[in-house]
Amino acid sequence: MREPVILCVSANPGMDRRLRMKSLVVGSINRASSAEGFAGGKAAHVAMAAHALLAKSVWIAFLGGAIGEECVTQMESLGVRVVSMPSSAPTRVNLEIIDDSSQITEILEPGGAPAAGEAQEFLQRCRREIENAGESGLLAISGRLPSGVGADLYVSLIETARANGLPSFIDSSGEALRLSVEAKPQFVKVNRQEAEDMIGKAVQTTPEAVSAAQEIIRRGAASVAITLGSEGLIWVEANDGPVWKAKPPQLQVVSAVGSGDATLAGFARAATQGITGEDAIRIAAACGAANCSAIAPGRIELATVKSLLPQIEVQRL
Numbered sequence: 001m002r003e004p005v006i007l008c009v010s011a012n013p014g015m016d017r018r019l020r021m022k023s024l025v026v027g028s029i030n031r032a033s034s035a036e037g038f039a040g041g042k043a044a045h046v047a048m049a050a051h052a053l054l055a056k057s058v059w060i061a062f063l064g065g066a067i068g069e070e071c072v073t074q075m076e077s078l079g080v081r082v083v084s085m086p087s088s089a090p091t092r093v094n095l096e097i098i099d100d101s102s103q104i105t106e107i108l109e110p111g112g113a114p115a116a117g118e119a120q121e122f123l124q125r126c127r128r129e130i131e132n133a134g135e136s137g138l139l140a141i142s143g144r145l146p147s148g149v150g151a152d153l154y155v156s157l158i159e160t161a162r163a164n165g166l167p168s169f170i171d172s173s174g175e176a177l178r179l180s181v182e183a184k185p186q187f188v189k190v191n192r193q194e195a196e197d198m199i200g201k202a203v204q205t206t207p208e209a210v211s212a213a214q215e216i217i218r219r220g221a222a223s224v225a226i227t228l229g230s231e232g233l234i235w236v237e238a239n240d241g242p243v244w245k246a247k248p249p250q251l252q253v254v255s256a257v258g259s260g261d262a263t264l265a266g267f268a269r270a271a272t273q274g275i276t277g278e279d280a281i282r283i284a285a286a287c288g289a290a291n292c293s294a295i296a297p298g299r300i301e302l303a304t305v306k307s308l309l310p311q312i313e314v315q316r317l
Helices: 042-052 065-077 118-133 153-163 174-182 192-199 206-218 259-272 277-291 302-311
Strands: 005-010 014-021 034-040 056-063 081-086 092-099 104-107 138-142 168-171 187-191 224-227 233-236 243-247 313-316
Touching (some): 005 042, 042 259, 056 065, 056 118, 138 259, 174 192, 192 206, 192 224
Parallel strands (some): 138 168, 168 187, 187 224
Antiparallel strands (some): 014 034, 224 233
16 A cells, blocks of 8 residues: 655745744834744645655645745755755745743745746646545645636646545635635634634634534535634534543743644545544644644654653543
């Protein structure tokens, strides 16, 4: 049997630039005490986290300019296979500013519009990887689309995956998320804000989160998880299946950026191993928690995940 591969599609990757400073003062000169750059974007975080879980992961990404080249170098150094789609638009840089009070401010650049024909070539490269993955593989699509790319690109990938026997896992927002859900993916992971935006209702309590997940299932998804920050996550495993809630222990947090992506990687890895129910959500929650203390978004360590597994509080609702 072929080793399962997790294909991580990144239409809008970036370099995560982490700055540390005493405090952030708006309207003034701010000097950072340190600066680090990490290959990033949501799908990159998924690919790194899945690799840490000993999965065979592939990162398929639009990449442009020197920043794009640096992202390739970093991902390959971590053991992730990169399928690069050269883009005329330079890869964006996202700022994560951490002050001495541990408050985090994110400034996210928009993704540059690919040149004519690049989006279609990206789609074709993704399709080739899907066709080569075999039925034991899994497609993980994460993040927003860059400007100039049609919101139905993800739909095309979901349909290609279905035709080749691969499940599709989706983590996006806005119109791309709405269309992706209607295309009937196997799994959708969103955060509280993305769920609220999609259903047009507040998601403040656990019952509201469960109701939101069930509504997204009614719209087409087979299974839905909603991450709730430090409150953990809820998972409606199937339309007529069990509902789970997982809560991590209190942790010393370096940064929560990428924790939702690590959570998705945990669910994806569990799926490729045939793990379901309580064990699957426990793995996913442990991955999200492990990311909070990782050296960079997505760069979780297997030993940390294993140490957190027994500390995850799981309830069947």
